[in-house]
């Protein structure tokens with residue numbers, strides 16, 4: 001049975017914590033994202049606690065949800081942050097993140113990305129190629145700084161996940177393997193402004209089997225053992241990436257971070273005892289995104305029309321694929337519920353779609369759910385991760401408003417974009 005504790009039903013009305021989703025939607029309008037910030041912080045604490053038997057740092061993957069109120073709450077709770085661009089770095093710093101708890105990932109970092117991260121004094125770069133390491137070295141030299149680098153290894157492990165969100169197979173653009181990784185390691189001897197402080201991986205998203213992490217880590221350790229003679233200094237960090245699975249649908253079973261921590265403990269112990277591990281200790285880093293935020297957010301929409309067309313029964317919303325693209329892009333399942341329960345209304349089957357001029361602008365096909373009337377509010381669950389963060393203004397539909405529920409009250413975390421704001425950077429010649 002799917003259960004979303006961040007969004008309880010009280011008196012038949014969906015709530016976020018103690019705040020009524022209906023009340024918030026009436027005041028702020030739709031489409032509207034609502035996040036339960038208290039649950040997000042709770043997830044961070046639970047996640048970090050699960051790894052406490054290991055020397056571990058959680059670097060929340062900012063790409064999952066980069067809204068300022070979310071980052072601010074996570075920074076206050078002591079999270080580290082993994083950023084994928086200078087924009088995410090800017091957001092993390094603005095939210096009060098400690099630069100020494102910020103790491104930078106990204107397969108094609110620009111000079112501007114690297115320069116900003118160097119100037120901020122981040123903890124380390126997750127580098128993905130020899131060329132990138134050389135670039136970081138050159139830019140660090142220019143700022144007269146020294147940078148810490150982890151090399152991302154591609155361990156060629158099948159994460160058994162959707163092909164669009166798997167990243168750890170040899171065919172993917174991410175990381176390095178075999179001889180290319182070895183060449184990148186050797187290159188460090190000639191790069192005085194960077195030090196190779198560790199290795200990392202990220203295998204993909206929605207990983208439900210802890211054994212996948214073990215397999216990836218073991219392969220990474222085999223690789224490090226095989227090139228240990230080439231290292232110019234002992235290693236301080238191993239990064240196992242993100243990707244812990246979160247249930248969106250009835251048939252998905254939650255995986256506990258504690259199970260992952262337990263599963264990898266023996267491999268980490270092996271690493272700690274290796275000749276290449278720093279005598280001050282070896283630190284484990286992980287980069288959860290979805291686990292922290294996915295089920296702590298919803299997208300609220302109003303039903304504009306119910307339209308019968310031939311065999312199909314369309315439920316047409318005022319939210320579209322520009323607001324939440326996951327169903328269109330990955331055929332992702334998102335649970336949809338009525339905000340206000342209706343007794344005796346029965347059930348119906350709908351194709352749930354948005355207003356965007358694309359056949360792909362669909363949230364669900366042939367979805368069986370409580371019968372709905374035009375004007376009803378619906379909530380699309382599991383929208384806290386890769387929802388607002390991946391939204392666009394296609395069809396000149398303004399970015400949705402975002403509301404944060406925290407400490408028993410709520411506030412607008414991001415005002416709805418205005419039409420003037422849509423065109424503010426444009427000229428007509």
Ligand code: LLP
Pocket residue numbers: 061063064082105165202204205206241242243244287288289290291326330385386
């Ligand atoms: N670390 C790295 C290097 C990553 O590339 C990612 C996600 C993460 C950590 C966090 O992974 P998570 O714990 O959130 O699974 N837009 C897709 C997901 C793309 C994930 C990209 N990288 C979706 O909506 O499912």
